[in-house]
Amino acid sequence: MTAHAPDHGTATMSDTYAHYTTGEPLADTKAPSGPIADRWDRRRFEARLVNPANRRKQTVIVVGTGLAGGAAGATLAEQGYRVVQFCYSDSPRRAHSIAAQGGINAAKNYRNDGDSVHRLFYDTVKGGDFRARESNVHRLAQISVEIIDQCVAQGVPFAREYGGLLDTRSFGGVQVSRTFYARGQTGQQLLLGAYQALSRQIAAGGVEMHARTEMLDLVVADGRARGIVARDLVTGRITTHFADAVVLATGGYGNVFYLSTNAMNSNATAVWRAHRRGAYFANPCFTQIHPTCIPRTGDHQSKLTLMSESLRNDGRIWVPKAKGDTRPPHRIPEAERDYYLERIYPSFGNLVPRDIASRAAKNVCDEGRGVGPGGQGVYLDFADAIRRMGRDKVAEKYGNLFEMYERITAEDPYEVPMRIYPAVHYTMGGLWVDYDLQTTVPGLFAIGEANFSDHGANRLGASALMQGLADGYFVLPATINDYLARHPAQDPVDDTHPQAAAALRETRDRLDRLLHTDGDRTPDSFHREIGELMWEHCGMARNDAGLRTALARIPQIRQEFWRRVKVPGSGTQLNQSLEKANRIVDYLELAELMCLDALHRTESCGGHFREESQTPDGEAARRDDEFSYAAAWQFRGTGKPPVLHREDLAFEYVHPTQRSYA
Amino acid sequence: MKLNLRVWRQQTPDAPGAMVTYEVDGVSRDMSFLEMLDTLNEDLIVRGEEPVAFDHDCREGICGACSLVINGEAHGPERTTACQLHMRSFRDGDTIDVEPWRAAAFPVVKDLVVDRSAFDRIIQAGGYITAPTGSAPEAHATAVPKPDADRAFEHAECIGCGACVAACPNGSAMLFTSAKVNHLGALPQGSPERETRVLDMVAAMDDEGFGGCTLTGECATACPKGIPLPSITAMNREWLRALRKGRAARD
């Protein structure tokens, strides 16, 4: 599984890449059977345990310190394992989970509004457009309840009512109020909770933390994940680190698109390198485009800023009825406005799921009714809300978001409607994992956004935080025991092991080549080019011709990259251009797989909209007979057609229906 | 807009540094300050020079990575992080000085990048509530009065950027430390460790070589999250209380 073609930019024909082959179907061998509500208990009982005294003899590498990684590192150390953890930022507290605004779902039913574990499970499977595994999703819904308890105990300052109890709100795509929040900074507060738990373990010696250190390759020795190759970003030293198991909590790959709501340094290198070493990559084309982002202002734009979806609770989305209407918004009379979400989806209105809201915005802009510079925007108007609730109430609910909007755009949303446009936000795809969150490489686990497991083809609002913390605090720490108990005393591995030596050598060669290409284009210029190509052809709507165009273009960009990239400076000190260039190397390969996955899935589902597969009124048409599976791709070399392994999805509890939000 | 930038350049932690002047043309008013630096860096790379190293990540004002002193002010003239500062705050032809955070506890790594791991060690000393995974009681078991919850939140907003230290003439980390002490101390969950927390965190802060507070108020003025100056007062009170209680416990 780890046979590789020579690296870097081998010239290939797009046609050959598109000619993937189909391999053995993939089965989740860890998933327990029986009534769905008992499966998690059953798996925990059947999983082997490691004697507490033996735990300190076993080492686990955790890469990433976001919600999933931070929670996992802290919890594994609490259990007594020796944890060695890595993050690229200067502190574990800066992981991009920190930027999540809206909230975290939990089936507490504190509002007595009919919520339950089963309803959260149902909503998530349905919201994911029936492309997620039932067992995983049900477990997620069960654990959601414990997460809130855990976070409150850590001192996470959730919003509270005057009686002192926790407040909740409803969030895009659901009709119950199950979202817990901490003003507009829920992700920050949850992350700081995990960071503080992790800090406690660092002080206690349970976690050896390597900040400003980036994982550049995975070491698979004798068929098992045994370590990583990492670069100290300050000294440039490239070294190996070994362990009994490796956990990737490195987030999503949305930055393939260049412009996204991800942090600037969020990247796909860890998951892509793991993929190259044998971990299958599942559903890479499932990317989520978030409807409420601040539109771009020009070519200098380096990233997009999301505004919480909660704005859709009270804001009304509209565009002018007439094409090319350039009047300022307050001059457009009510009768000439099209509140298109309310018109098309009367029962859900402005609260339809993200994929639907995003696509509808794209449609009206494509019709030439978009507003703002370049016509790439729609209005999100609070005039009615201000009239109904009063300015003070609106300020109390959304004040910080309004301030943020005004800071960026210099427009006052109390006076002028906000302009919003969809942007790449989250990637549902990721490394394929079984029920235990183990990838196809034994000993390699993937948690949080890095795996593909729980959101299917579309993620519901306030579910990412839930999944990251569920994986990190509760799932992985339980399931990894089983693996470690089965492999108690593995042979030590060091740099002399041929596979470790090879990984080390390949990494050094790759960086050397980047430093010595000495071309005439900046790394960013390539990133922007691949990003625009992906947004154009593999963004909100995809079609056969566009995807084939992209597949033809990507290898050319890759070739040009290796001929013309320029990376100044040296590899023996902090070199941010080198870091960036190395990440782009992986985007240039991952982009190809995303396009192929999108090309092969000729149905529309969730965030993946194939123009060829739509209902007469333009809604996504799923094709369950052909595509009710997760597509897990096996790497066979750069530019070489990968092998598709299907994991069939069975729906015993939630019967697939065409989603309807009308 | 056309700007003159004077930027601190320093190759390695031990190398001497200097302010170097660059001219940046074609700056749009809608650019963020960091996007303006991106433009400069793209030019530098094409010319074969090393781009200016600076810390940044989320560019949404929440991760706390960006750390630039702009015209002598931490995060520049607006009360926000440098990533949320836009070029409309400047005028065509302006000369802008860009320097790294300056404090003994924050040594320069390269150019505008400093090492803020001292902050992590302050948190490690006690900036947490001991609640191992799985040990939590039901979330509604303890009601928290809304004023307490709001007070906790107000302090929990700290993003750990270090602007307070950069702005303080004494390089003091009192505002950072007090934000965490007050966040956790305001909650019933945090009260069992109240005394040890404040004593240990202040001791760690001193060990890292931060200066003391002389109530200049620069920290609170620079704080992009508006952590208020009386936060420090509250921590002083908390510390003295812990000392008295500690003595009583020993007697």
Place this chain on the structure above:
Amino acid sequence: MALATRTDRRPSTTRTLWDSTVGKKAVMAVSGLIMLGYLVVHMMGNLKIFFGAQEFNAYGHWLRHIGEPFLHSHWALWAVRVVLLAAVAAHAVSAYQLSRRDIKARPVAYAHKRRRAGYATRTMRWGGVILGLFIVWHILDLTTLTVNERAWAGHPYENVLATFSTWYGNTLYITAMAALGLHIRHGFRSAAHTLGAGSARRDRTLKALANALALLLFAGFVSVPVGVMTGVVK
């Protein structure tokens, strides 16, 4: 298992107090407040000079005999002096050590210079040094009479007049009192915050109180040389 993460062994309370920046600042605050209390009394006593030589000298005499016959003469005075000496020493040593620490904590200045903090805040260190030197001169002048031109033991009224009939006596004294005012203006509020007495709500009151105290002491003390210069006191 790594559940217990803290040790219970701690240094003694005094050690913790003196070793910590927060504790040392508290020492400074308390010693400063002791001196401030003394100054208020001292200033009120000084005002007696406006009621003539006899009353002022009698007051000076009384100071040396407080508590008699229970206390021996000068005992009370010495008790006050010992407390004050301790306060000055604690204040000065902690100020010195904290300042050293603060300067070390910010070894490199910004290239872009910008006016920071208020005048009173920025002059705390130099103001303190000026006040220290002033106290030495003040004691040599009016307590030990070493440098007083008149040096008439037991007759403070005449000695004060002598001091304030020289230009340098007036200059030294008034400058020092200006420094004192500024020092108290920042120091009082700072002490309150250091001891945890301030809050967002109370800060305004504290500021007003600090200003009032500073002004009161400055005016009270300076009224004496002004009185001498203008001939009200002769």
